[in-house]
Amino acid sequence: MEPADAHRLILAALRDQPFADLGFAKVDHHRTIRQGFPEVVLGLGKTPQQIAGIAAEIVKRGNPLLITRADEAAWHAVQAKVDGTEFHEIARCITLKGVMEPGKGTIVLCSAGTSDMPVAEEAAVTAELMGNTVDRLYDIGVAGIHRLLSQRTRLESARVVIVVAGMEGALPSVVAGMIGVPVIAVPTSVGYGASFGGVAALLGMLNSCANGVSVVNIDNGYGAGCIASMINHL
Amino acid sequence: MEPADAHRLILAALRDQPFADLGFAKVDHHRTIRQGFPEVVLGLGKTPQQIAGIAAEIVKRGNPLLITRADEAAWHAVQAKVDGTEFHEIARCITLKGVMEPGKGTIVLCSAGTSDMPVAEEAAVTAELMGNTVDRLYDIGVAGIHRLLSQRTRLESARVVIVVAGMEGALPSVVAGMIGVPVIAVPTSVGYGASFGGVAALLGMLNSCANGVSVVNIDNGYGAGCIASMINHL
């Protein structure tokens, strides 16, 4: 086959892949096949109307729904088009449950401080919607290390761990040093001054001297929940 | 001729170049001759009154008008002094059409996500006002590459391509690798955390491993539209 023919063939094949063109968005209906979960909507920077439009398109194929970084206005717009959604205020998420294959073990979710809760809850809501059991260990920052050490049994029962921390972001290193399973570290923008909106925590986590720590974007609770779920479904 | 004489001559010559001094602004009436389009007004940081004053000065010589980064207040001020202007809400532009030489081919305008639309539309409004045909391919980010690949024919029909993307800014590299015409990459401030207001996308585009990618400032849809128009008029 000639390259030119190959090109034509590819084109033809791709045109048949399902996505829905809403003009302002191309909803990827093939994603469930490729990744086991439909497209997730990042609410940030989209109007309530755009969010609701995409949500309706996703749901009408029988898919579960996850919208992150959403506020109440977005939820009201979604409610007008989709029945039965739920709004998680702390996590800032809109969800509609679906039937998901259950994860194989427990995802342990640690957070360093009370202010990290919105990000931690975004991770929890994501992982739970994707079929996982989540065990939350909140406010166990390293300044009072006995709080962390006292949870050792629960930590050791994890198949994968998510650690959410702002400020110096030291918690993932200590946690990862105590166990032998993957740790997904989520830096948060909690802090002030030289925390630089989460950069200090991000750098701390990237430079972790402990084994098994990989990192996602600042405040990206969703990303961590999704990766943990992927690992937990292996 | 002595240098001193030369200086005097230059001075005399330059004094005759046309610009209008409004006190707070010197409107460059010579620009149409040099560049084929009159001075464009960046609304950012100017009062509605200043914007309207400059607009009136430009239009009274029979020029088309483009004001970027404008809001409704600016438009109302302009309407009081100039008839027939149009406000593009998503693009945040005020325009008054003029007679422009048509571009020679099509400018294909790609955007990675729905949230990139304000910047993409600023580029589109600019290019269209300058006499070009613009073909919009929105929401074709690399996470669902089949959406991009399915548009190959349209991409290959371009004389020049504008690619607008935030977050990791990977789209221009993939697009440029598929075609043989210049790609103007526009990073956007869409994202959060380590996107640093568009810096991640900007750096990604500057380091593109593909041929033919040049870059403009973060969110500079106008600049990309203008360069694409220049190329399309060659």
Add this chain to the structure above:
Amino acid sequence: MEPADAHRLILAALRDQPFADLGFAKVDHHRTIRQGFPEVVLGLGKTPQQIAGIAAEIVKRGNPLLITRADEAAWHAVQAKVDGTEFHEIARCITLKGVMEPGKGTIVLCSAGTSDMPVAEEAAVTAELMGNTVDRLYDIGVAGIHRLLSQRTRLESARVVIVVAGMEGALPSVVAGMIGVPVIAVPTSVGYGASFGGVAALLGMLNSCANGVSVVNIDNGYGAGCIASMINHL
């Protein structure tokens, strides 16, 4: 029990945990129990004598050995104290094989360009030493996307994927969009100018719009290999 008593007890218990104090280093002999692999030596910033001393301490308990960022001088020092080690020149690693539990699937290891090989090989050597099968896909950067797409079958056979890329670091997003398993992204310092020693690639990967991407430090092939192995042993 009183807190004071608790403290005394903890102290007593911890003193019994095995580590060997070499003066300049405390070799953690408990790590194999906690994490399934003994302490790994980062050669960077240590003298050949220090490296050899730590290596001997690790090996004398019957452990396998991994030293990263090592040069030939370090290898010679190690050889004087430990028999049977191997030096991986491109990967800059010294190893001594041990009996490891095999991983459950294949780790696919992608790299964007030829210059990324040292980092990719560090990941490969690590993962192989830890008992995994590694399938290498080198030089499949996004500027010629057909090279990547043509490897789809191999990608889809992965239980976990490592993607190594410098410059704009776009490859992990494209790869992650094509599959449904975790992607460990490794930015490299390959590039010049505004790549800032790997920062551009790092930011690109942290801001990936695709699901399943987590990131390790710039040039941290070891870390990626280790995490991939952990996941592959779940």
Add this chain to the structure above:
Amino acid sequence: MEPADAHRLILAALRDQPFADLGFAKVDHHRTIRQGFPEVVLGLGKTPQQIAGIAAEIVKRGNPLLITRADEAAWHAVQAKVDGTEFHEIARCITLKGVMEPGKGTIVLCSAGTSDMPVAEEAAVTAELMGNTVDRLYDIGVAGIHRLLSQRTRLESARVVIVVAGMEGALPSVVAGMIGVPVIAVPTSVGYGASFGGVAALLGMLNSCANGVSVVNIDNGYGAGCIASMINHL
């Protein structure tokens, strides 16, 4: 004792350490024993309800109370649960006095300008609550060095000095050069442009050519007050 047994023992011991689990927070009741002062609440990023809940938990064990970065709304919530608290408006702190061992000498607290007062007062309120005498020298920046030199006697009477400064942050170097006791330098976010929210002052202080200067985070008056108190109690 086997490692496994040691682990079990540690776990048992740690479980008995006192902390109170409020769900969103784990109040560390053991801190008074370890550090001589109960847990301090950083108000930033917590809701008034969360702050009040933690405050009540701390106070009910007879502890003094310090909440930093608090506003009036937080104070009203605290007042509903705890009697007798005080709100320091400039310092943005809520306090409830306790019986503290007095510090051994005087803490001299210098600030470079009037705008640095909120941070300086946070340090003062902290140190005073912890049992110290604080001598305030405000607005003695280096542009009029005679103001500083005229306070030499008071400076020389200090057991430890806190220096609060924004902009170029030069004051700690000059002060430290005049005396022989430790200087805790606090950069503030006072300034504009290339002060980068306190980064210029922070860097200046970290690079101090004078002996005895150590630095805390930008705007961290609390931290400086706490360290100065620790030193003053030695």
Add this chain to the structure above:
Amino acid sequence: MEPADAHRLILAALRDQPFADLGFAKVDHHRTIRQGFPEVVLGLGKTPQQIAGIAAEIVKRGNPLLITRADEAAWHAVQAKVDGTEFHEIARCITLKGVMEPGKGTIVLCSAGTSDMPVAEEAAVTAELMGNTVDRLYDIGVAGIHRLLSQRTRLESARVVIVVAGMEGALPSVVAGMIGVPVIAVPTSVGYGASFGGVAALLGMLNSCANGVSVVNIDNGYGAGCIASMINHL
């Protein structure tokens, strides 16, 4: 057609696209069809042997050859495998000429200072090899603006302009204000102190207040030459 079938078809088609797998590199033989010029080799970070291997693979299909960031050692390795190559010392390029379609106009290449020559020459060698006529205007920085103004006729004869400048990078703005064709700006790492290896020039060019300026990576003469050639062939 079902998505699964589509996937199988794409795969089949792509497998037929020509690239040569050298193990450490996949040479993209399809690139000439897509972009009119074969793969260009970035010498940076590759061994002379790797460079020579890739060069031989490119040339054996009758393609012209361009290797950038090469030194003499690389050239000697290439000479052993490929006849007739040329080494451009200042430009640090190895080339083998091919038959190229000539560009339609002149590319004017400006540089601000003598130290910018290596980058400027890399652009010139690239553009000339790709079939273009290049008119060099060197050392016309803005500190002696009459040097630039005196070249106005040559500038105005350009179909596209490349401007290479380090330090404050002001030249592209001034040049672009004088003409109506696209300007490709290349920041260089020439300078010291707060030039930060070309960052000052890069930022200056990205923020250009003149129309028609797009930017490539610091010191990326090749990229600028390639884009200018693409535009000049439209």
Add this chain to the structure above:
Amino acid sequence: MEPADAHRLILAALRDQPFADLGFAKVDHHRTIRQGFPEVVLGLGKTPQQIAGIAAEIVKRGNPLLITRADEAAWHAVQAKVDGTEFHEIARCITLKGVMEPGKGTIVLCSAGTSDMPVAEEAAVTAELMGNTVDRLYDIGVAGIHRLLSQRTRLESARVVIVVAGMEGALPSVVAGMIGVPVIAVPTSVGYGASFGGVAALLGMLNSCANGVSVVNIDNGYGAGCIASMINHL
């Protein structure tokens, strides 16, 4: 004399230097003697009451008054305590004129664009209050260089030049290349994206290839006006 005696003497002498201690501020009454102008008040970060208190203290010794970064609320507070002050709305300054020694020549004040006016006017108000004649050349940015060149005679009549510019900050280099007197460059925060709040302009000016350019902080119109006045009074 012994060092200890010397110290005592210095102390005694310094205590007699005049400053007024307002508690929150130490007004430096000696500054007029040292520098020819009384203390200037930076309004930023001070309450209207603090500003008014300092203003009253300055004026009651018969001094002129300059308050920068002030708003209308501050002005009203000042008016309640000091008669005859003036509020400069664009410059955001409050002034009370005094008798100043006139500067020896003209200060030419250039600005690149209309949006730079607040900073430029702050410089103008400062310099005029300090006894200088200021010749304003506004909106002469380098994108239409004939606007600048046409003002050559006025530029050449300057004893010292202030150049205010945002975005790429190229104007000072071009101006300084045309004349032989000192140029004080003021970067402004005008711009967006990669202007980083004035950093691009700041770096451009620091790296100026032209002679005679020194730089002040971003948006520091006051500083530039003050330095220009110092030079103009030599």
Add this chain to the structure above:
Amino acid sequence: MEPADAHRLILAALRDQPFADLGFAKVDHHRTIRQGFPEVVLGLGKTPQQIAGIAAEIVKRGNPLLITRADEAAWHAVQAKVDGTEFHEIARCITLKGVMEPGKGTIVLCSAGTSDMPVAEEAAVTAELMGNTVDRLYDIGVAGIHRLLSQRTRLESARVVIVVAGMEGALPSVVAGMIGVPVIAVPTSVGYGASFGGVAALLGMLNSCANGVSVVNIDNGYGAGCIASMINHL
């Protein structure tokens, strides 16, 4: 007394303060009186001859000597002028002991890894020369937390603690949470990639969530030793 007279007096008094002018350096002989230790020489950026000249000047008044960041060449130059000096190879210090008042307690010096030893030893040499007892706890990084916990008794015996750590710099937070005395944190440049030469560790330490942590410059072992000594002498 008039201000002018006061100035004259100050001047007279200051002239009598002892310092020795070597032309390239002004050795401050008054420092021992002010701070209890003579001037310390930072070897970095000085020639061996300059170092030796300053050293001779210090020693000839009977003072002890400390030169930091010195190499063997500097030591040889010093030996030619000063008898009895010692060279500490790991610490890169030259010393001559003097009679110092002993510190009141023990300085505990922790380091996270073997590669941090040069910085830790610089702190140790400094503190010991200044009359302190130093207890070294090396290689107790947080990835194997039992190594740290097992040293609790030694930690609790400290009057002040120095913690030296590179990479993520998490150790000071954990240590400070375990004890109630001041912690001087020293970030080191140990690490690679996103450690940015110690910036990650620096930021981590500045953002410590534990009480009592203050920070010095990256690799500034001397500064930490000196502050710890000051505290230990209170």
Add this chain to the structure above:
Amino acid sequence: MEPADAHRLILAALRDQPFADLGFAKVDHHRTIRQGFPEVVLGLGKTPQQIAGIAAEIVKRGNPLLITRADEAAWHAVQAKVDGTEFHEIARCITLKGVMEPGKGTIVLCSAGTSDMPVAEEAAVTAELMGNTVDRLYDIGVAGIHRLLSQRTRLESARVVIVVAGMEGALPSVVAGMIGVPVIAVPTSVGYGASFGGVAALLGMLNSCANGVSVVNIDNGYGAGCIASMINHL
């Protein structure tokens, strides 16, 4: 006159301005007329041959010569073409004296430490070559403020002051607060760690709270000397 005619005239006039085209450089012979001193050669990034060629061109018109950032190799190349030049080893400058109009007063040149000497001497050599008297006050950093205060009479005798300082860069603020003439601040790259190659000093100087401080690039002794000379010749 029509714009087109004006353009033609300007062009004609400018062509007659004298500059010499050496191919790799355009030597600006008109600069002496515009600025009172011929073009100065920045040695950095130029080959000895290029430097010597430019030097010969400058000198053959009877001009004095200044080459900065030069090494001995450059000097030898220059000596082969130009008689009577001098090499200033510490300042890294090559000079040939000319007849210059003397400056009106004294330039006082302060440096904070011994390691700042190369930059300070570059400023001194520049200013002296341009006809000024320079009074050097070296090693008067703020850590021993009596060294600075003791030089008050010499400082007060200055017509303009240059202050050279690395590390925290605090000296210009203190000096400027003591006098009423312009201060040119030169940050140096002296320091380590968080000095970031002079950035800390640069930021400190830009944020100076004292009047009269303007700043040049890091290590730019030449620039400061040149500006001081311009001011001193007014």
